[in-house]
Amino acid sequence: MIIVKDLVKIYKSKDKDICALDGVCLEIPKGQIFGVIGLSGAGKSSLVRCISSIEKPTSGEILIGGKNISKLSEKKLRTARKNIGMVFQHFNLLMNRTVFENIAFPLEIHHISRSEITSRVDELLELVGLTDKKNSYPATLSGGQKQRVGIARSLAIRPEILICDEATSALDPLTTHSILSLLKEINKKIQLTMLVITHEMSVIKDICERVAVMESGKIIEEGNVTDVFVKPKTALAKSFFEDKNLLLSHDIYSGILTGNSYVVKVNFIGDNSVDPYISNAIKKFDVDIAILAGNIQQVAGTIIGTLIIEIRGSGEKIKDTTSYFTSEGLLMEVVANDI
Amino acid sequence: MTSNRAAELKALILPATIDTLTMVFYSSFFAIIIGTVLGIVLYLSKPGSLRPNRFLNFIIGAIVNIGRSMPFIILIIIIIPFTKLIAGSSIGNNAFIVSLTIAAIPFVARIMEASFAEVDSGVIEAAKAMGASVFQIVTRVLLPESSQSIISNITITVINIVGYSAMAGTVGGTGLGPVAIRYGYVKFQADTLFFSVLILIIFVQLIQTIGSYASNNIVNLTHTISKWVKKY
Numbered sequence: 001m002i003i004v005k006d007l008v009k010i011y012k013s014k015d016k017d018i019c020a021l022d023g024v025c026l027e028i029p030k031g032q033i034f035g036v037i038g039l040s041g042a043g044k045s046s047l048v049r050c051i052s053s054i055e056k057p058t059s060g061e062i063l064i065g066g067k068n069i070s071k072l073s074e075k076k077l078r079t080a081r082k083n084i085g086m087v088f089q090h091f092n093l094l095m096n097r098t099v100f101e102n103i104a105f106p107l108e109i110h111h112i113s114r115s116e117i118t119s120r121v122d123e124l125l126e127l128v129g130l131t132d133k134k135n136s137y138p139a140t141l142s143g144g145q146k147q148r149v150g151i152a153r154s155l156a157i158r159p160e161i162l163i164c165d166e167a168t169s170a171l172d173p174l175t176t177h178s179i180l181s182l183l184k185e186i187n188k189k190i191q192l193t194m195l196v197i198t199h200e201m202s203v204i205k206d207i208c209e210r211v212a213v214m215e216s217g218k219i220i221e222e223g224n225v226t227d228v229f230v231k232p233k234t235a236l237a238k239s240f241f242e243d244k245n246l247l248l249s250h251d252i253y254s255g256i257l258t259g260n261s262y263v264v265k266v267n268f269i270g271d272n273s274v275d276p277y278i279s280n281a282i283k284k285f286d287v288d289i290a291i292l293a294g295n296i297q298q299v300a301g302t303i304i305g306t307l308i309i310e311i312r313g314s315g316e317k318i319k320d321t322t323s324y325f326t327s328e329g330l331l332m333e334v335v336a337n338d339i
Numbered sequence: 340m341t342s343n344r345a346a347e348l349k350a351l352i353l354p355a356t357i358d359t360l361t362m363v364f365y366s367s368f369f370a371i372i373i374g375t376v377l378g379i380v381l382y383l384s385k386p387g388s389l390r391p392n393r394f395l396n397f398i399i400g401a402i403v404n405i406g407r408s409m410p411f412i413i414l415i416i417i418i419i420p421f422t423k424l425i426a427g428s429s430i431g432n433n434a435f436i437v438s439l440t441i442a443a444i445p446f447v448a449r450i451m452e453a454s455f456a457e458v459d460s461g462v463i464e465a466a467k468a469m470g471a472s473v474f475q476i477v478t479r480v481l482l483p484e485s486s487q488s489i490i491s492n493i494t495i496t497v498i499n500i501v502g503y504s505a506m507a508g509t510v511g512g513t514g515l516g517p518v519a520i521r522y523g524y525v526k527f528q529a530d531t532l533f534f535s536v537l538i539l540i541i542f543v544q545l546i547q548t549i550g551s552y553a554s555n556n557i558v559n560l561t562h563t564i565s566k567w568v569k570k571y
C-alpha cells in the first residue's frame with residue numbers, strides 16, 4: 001500500500017528553481033498495478049525517486065505499508081528500502097558481475113547468508129527464465145534479458161512494492177510484451193503492489209488497473225484504466241488514449257454527412273461488446289446505420305469495442321436510437337451531425 | 340667486453356636495479372593507497388554525489404592541484420621538513436621514497452576520481468535504492484565497476500614513478516637513474532648508460548604488459564581469486 005500526500009519537490013539551482021512535483025496525491029492499495037503516464041519532464045521520475053527515497057521531497061508525506069518514510073533517519077531508510085524494489089529503464093546492472101551476482105547484490109547488501117543467497121537467486125532465475133544465463137555477464141545479454149535480470153534483482157529481498165520507471169521504454173514491442181506479461185504474472189503470484197511509470201499508452205493498457213495522468217508536476221486526471229481509456233477528460237489524456245486509427249476528427253465526418261444524420265462514436269465495454277445493438281436499433285427504430293470505422297481491443301483485461309457509425313433517419317428516430325444505446329449502458333459520443 | 344668489465348658492470352647495475360625496484364614498489368604502493376582514498380573522498384564530496392561537501396571537496400581539490408602543478412624537483416625541496424619527519428633524514432633512498440610518494444599522490448587521486456566518474460550514475464542510484472550504505476557502494480560498486488580503468492591508470496602511475504625514480508640522485512639516493520647519470524653521463528661509460536637504460540625500458544615494458552593484461556582480465560582474475568579464497 002502506497003499513500004502519497006501533497007508531495008512537492010523543488011530542485012533548487014543557481015538561476016531558477018524547478019518545481020518537478022507540485023502537490024501530488026496518490027493512493028495505491030495492496031496488490032494493485034497503478035500506472036502513471038505523462039510526457040517527458042512531467043515529473044514521473046521525480047515522483048519515483050521521492051517514493052523510493054533516493055530524493056528527499058521538499059514537502060509532503062509518503063506512507064508505505066503505513067510507515068511514513070519521509071521522516072526516517074538515513075539508517076532506518078536503508079532498511080525501509082528493503083520494502084521497495086526498483087526496475088530501471090536502462091537496467092542499471094553491474095557490468096563486472098555475472099547475472100547470478102547481480103541478482104545476489106541486494107541480498108549481499110542486507111547480509112543474507114551465502115547458502116540462502118544461492119537458493120534465492122536460483123529461484124528468481126527460474127522465475128524470470130534465465131537459469132541458463134546464470135554465469136553470463138550483462139554485456140552478453142539482450143535488452144529483454146537484461147531487464148529480466150533487473151526484475152529478478154528487484155524482487156530478491158521480497159519487497160512488497162515494485163516500482164518500474166520506464167522499464168520497457170528501451171525495448172522493442174515484442175520484448176516489451178514479454179516483460180509486461182512477466183510483471184503481470186509476478187503481480188498475480190505474490191500480490192505485489194506495483195507503480196508503473198511510462199509514456200507509452202500500451203503499457204497502461206496491458207497491465208495497469210488504475211492510471212494517473214501527469215503534467216507539469218501535477219496529476220491532472222486519475223481513474224480506472226478502462227474509464228480513462230473510453231472517456232478521457234483532459235486533452236493530454238485524450239492524446240494518449242484516443243485511438244488514432246479511428247480518426248475522430250469532426251471535420252472528416254462532417255464531410256461525409258448525407259443529410260439528416262448523426263455520426264456517433266459508440267463504445268462497447270466488456271459483456272456489452274457481444275450483443276447485437278446495431279441490428280436491434282435498425283429493426284426497432286427504422287433507421288439506417290452505416291459503419292464508418294471500428295476496432296476492438298483489450299484494455300486492462302476488459303474487451304473494449306469502438307464503432308464510428310452514421311445513423312440516418314428523421315431527427316426523432318435518431319434521438320430514439322441514441323437514447324436506446326445510452327439506456328443499454330453503451331458509451332456514446334456525437335462526433336458530427338447535420339440536423 | 341672482458342669478463343672483468345662484465346663483472347664490474349654487474350656489481351654496479353644489479354644493486355641499482357634492486358634499489359630502483361624497491362623505491363618504485365614502496366612509493367607506488369603508498370601513493371596508490373593514499374591517492375585512492377583521496378580520490379574516493381573527492382568523488383563522494385562532489386556536489387550531487389553521495390556525500391556532497393563543498394568545503395572538503397574544495398580543500399582537497401586545491402591541494403591536489405597544487406601538488407600536481409609543482410615540478411618534482413621543487414616539490415622535493417619544499418617537503419624536506421616533512422620528509423625528515425617521516426624518513427628520519429632528508430637524504431637517501433627512504434627520503435626519496437617519501438618524495439616520490441608525495442609527488443604521485445595527487446596524480447593518483449585525480450585519475451581515481453576520473454575512473455569513478457566513469458561509473459554509470461544509474462548503477463549507483465540502483466545500489467542506493469536497494470539500501471546500500473555509502474561504504475557498500477564504494478566497495479561493491481564504485482571500485483569493482485571501475486576496476487579496468489583503475490588498473491590502466493595505476494599502470495600509467497607506476498610507469499611515471501619509474502621515470503621520476505631516475506632523479507633519486509638529487510637527494511643522494513641510488514638506483515638505475517643515478518648510476519646512468521654518474522657513470523654513463525659524467526664518466527662517459529657508454530656501456531653502463533646502455534644497460535641502465537635498457538633495464539629501465541624493460542621495466543616499463545613489463546609494467547605495461549602486466550597492467551594491460553590485468554586490466555583486460557581483472558574480472559576473471561578476481562573471480563578466480565575469490566573462488567580460491569573461498570576454497571581455503
Ligand SMILES: Nc1ncnc2c1ncn2[C@@H]1O[C@H](COP(=O)(O)OP(=O)(O)OP(=O)(O)O)[C@@H](O)[C@H]1O
Nearest residue numbers: 011018020038039040041042043044045046047199
Ligand atoms: N536532479 C535534478 N535537478 C534539477 N532538475 C531536475 C532534476 N531532476 C529532474 N529535474 C527536472 O524536473 C522536471 C521533471 O523531471 P523528471 O525526470 O521527473 O521527468 P520525467 O517525467 O521522468 O521525464 P522523462 O519521461 O523524460 O523521464 C524536469 O523539468 C527536469 O528537468
Ligand SMILES: [Mg+2]
Nearest residue numbers: 044045046166
Ligand atoms: Mg523519467
